[in-house]
Every structure is written in C-alpha cells, then in structure tokens.
Amino acid sequence: MLQRSRNTAVIAALLAGIMATPVVAESPVTNQELTDPSAIRVLLAADLETTLSSQMNGTLGELNVTLGKQVKKDAVLAQLNCQEAQARAKVAAAELTMAKQNLSAKQNLRKLDAVGDLEVAIASTEAQKADGARLMAQAQSGYCVVKAPFAGRVAKIHVKAYQTVSAGAPLFDLVSDGALKVRLNVPSTRLPTLREGMPLEVSIYETGKTYTAHITAINARVDAVAQTVELEARLDAEHPDLIAGMSGIARFPAANE
Structure with a gap:
C-alpha cells in the first residue's frame, strides 16, 4: 500500500511538471518575421x-x-430543368403574335375609318406589352x-x-486564371515612400521560391487601429506552381527601405 502511494505521488509530480512546461507551436511565418523585421505578410489572390x-x-x-x-x-x-420556363416563353411568343395581328387589323380598319385612333393606340400598347412579356420570358429561360x-x-x-x-x-x-494579385499591409509610416510600380520580392511558403512583383494599387485610407495601409501588387509573370490562397512574405528592395 505504501509503495502504491509513492508511485501515485511520483506520477502526479511528473504530470505537474509537464503541465507547467509551456508548449510553443512554431510558425514559419512568425519565425521569419522575427528574424527579418522588413518581411511583410502577403496573401495571393485571383484577379477575379x-x-x-x-x-x-x-x-x-x-x-x-x-x-x-x-x-x-x-x-x-x-x-x-427548364420545361416550365420554356412553356411560359412559348405562351408569351404566341400572345405577341396575336397582339401584332390585332394591331394590324386595327390599322387596316382605321384606313377605312371603321375604328378610331384610340383603338389603334390601345392595340399598339397591347402589342408592346406582349413584346415585353416575351422578352421577360426569354430572360427567365436564360436563367x-x-x-x-x-x-x-x-x-x-x-x-x-x-x-x-x-x-x-x-x-x-x-x-x-492568369497572374495572381498579392495583398499586403505595410506600416503607414512607409506611405510617403510608396508608389505604384514599385518593385518587390515575394517569397511563398508553399513553394519555397521567390518571385518578382510590382505595386499596382495603394489604398486611399489608413487603418487607424493597426496603423497600416493596404496594398495590392501583381506578379510580373504567370507561375503554374502558384494558386490563390498561398501565403508568404514580401520584401522591398534595399534602396526603398
């Protein structure tokens, strides 16, 4: 019984030591940013x-x-399944044909003074209404x-x-498809040095490669909380190994630091 109590105490002490030791999950992004303050997080996005x-x-x-x-x-x-929409389109087309025939008959009767201008105008309006219904039915069929x-x-x-x-x-x-956009947020203190067309290098974690890009857009508003400004850049060429959603870091040339 005494031996069992000692074993229990030892196990409890070991568990307490494990719980007291912090577990650090290393992140490639965090490590690179800590070792290279000039590195800026980026995300690849499709143009559309x-x-x-x-x-x-x-x-x-x-x-x-x-x-x-x-x-x-x-x-x-x-x-x-378009059977219902196609049926409505056929009905609308038939109603337009009937309205046009009625308008033609009214116009002929008007030449004989058998009907007045008002009846011709009403028939013309009915034909326009039927034509609008036909166009609407065709649009719905396209859906x-x-x-x-x-x-x-x-x-x-x-x-x-x-x-x-x-x-x-x-x-x-x-x-x-096509060249991907690069999205990044840089400190707002760098805003005076930023300009469209400025080159940068983008290192992507998933491929382990570095690609050249240039700034294409600078946001007109600074994030007041983070004190950063959003940029968009575009890779200088298409790379089949890159897809939207990949991430990495960007660095500006030393001359622009």
Missing part, C-alpha cells in the same frame, strides 16, 4: 473571383464541372443555364447533381 448563384427556383441536372477543373468563358457549368462569366478554375462546388435549389442559392466558386 466570384460565387455563381442560381437565378431561379429549379432542379439541377448533371453538373459539367468538378473541383479544380479549368473552364473557358461562357462554358456551361450546370443546367436546371436555366449557368455559364462561366470568365475563364478560370472551379474553387468550390456548393451543390450536387439533381438537387433542387432556390433562387439565390450558391452553386460554384470560380477564380480566374
């Missing part, structure tokens, strides 16, 4: 990125894309097809094939 949403209530068919797939501008990403507004890659798929969605429901996240 958007979330495509459904513009109508309906049921999806098969999806024509997969995660990470590269798509061209105006490529069809998905299609909803059935989801197309890529620009060339890029699918970054996220929010839905599944044959799923019923409502208007406004997110469908896909799309990011553009």
Whole structure:
C-alpha cells in the first residue's frame, strides 16, 4: 500500500511538471518575421473571383464541372430543368403574335375609318406589352443555364447533381486564371515612400521560391487601429506552381527601405 502511494505521488509530480512546461507551436511565418523585421505578410489572390448563384427556383441536372477543373468563358457549368420556363416563353411568343395581328387589323380598319385612333393606340400598347412579356420570358429561360462569366478554375462546388435549389442559392466558386494579385499591409509610416510600380520580392511558403512583383494599387485610407495601409501588387509573370490562397512574405528592395 505504501509503495502504491509513492508511485501515485511520483506520477502526479511528473504530470505537474509537464503541465507547467509551456508548449510553443512554431510558425514559419512568425519565425521569419522575427528574424527579418522588413518581411511583410502577403496573401495571393485571383484577379477575379466570384460565387455563381442560381437565378431561379429549379432542379439541377448533371453538373459539367468538378473541383479544380479549368473552364473557358461562357462554358456551361450546370443546367436546371427548364420545361416550365420554356412553356411560359412559348405562351408569351404566341400572345405577341396575336397582339401584332390585332394591331394590324386595327390599322387596316382605321384606313377605312371603321375604328378610331384610340383603338389603334390601345392595340399598339397591347402589342408592346406582349413584346415585353416575351422578352421577360426569354430572360427567365436564360436563367436555366449557368455559364462561366470568365475563364478560370472551379474553387468550390456548393451543390450536387439533381438537387433542387432556390433562387439565390450558391452553386460554384470560380477564380480566374492568369497572374495572381498579392495583398499586403505595410506600416503607414512607409506611405510617403510608396508608389505604384514599385518593385518587390515575394517569397511563398508553399513553394519555397521567390518571385518578382510590382505595386499596382495603394489604398486611399489608413487603418487607424493597426496603423497600416493596404496594398495590392501583381506578379510580373504567370507561375503554374502558384494558386490563390498561398501565403508568404514580401520584401522591398534595399534602396526603398
């Protein structure tokens, strides 16, 4: 019994020592920033990125894309069941044809003084109204097809094939191809030395490489809390090994320090 009590006391002491020892999670970002005060955190972002949403209530068919797939501008990403919308478009087209025929008949009767100007004007208005309804039905039919507004890659798929969605429901996240933007925040004290076109070097953690870039935009407002100003830069060339979301650090040339 005495031996068991001693063992328990030893284990308790060891656990207390472990709990008292702080655990430090080393971060590559923090370490590099501590050793190099001139290093500034950066994040890579696509030039264009958007979330495509459904513009109508309906049921999806098969999806024509997969995660990470590269798509061209105006490529069809998905299609909803359009039978109801197409039927409304046909009805609107038929009503427009009937309104035009009525207007033509009224105009002919007017030449014979069989009807007055008011009846012709009303028939003309009805034809314009029917034409507007046809255009609206055609626009709604166009909502059935989801197309890529620009060339890029699918970054996220929010839905599944044959799923019923409502208007406004997110469908896909799309990011553009091409040279990436670099976002960074620098101390506001450096604002007088900053200018568009200024070069900088960007080191990316995921690739372990350094790339050249230049400033393309300087925010017109300083963050009063952090005392920093937001910048945007663009890489000088396209690099297939880089994708949006990667991070790293940026350094300005020594002459501009």
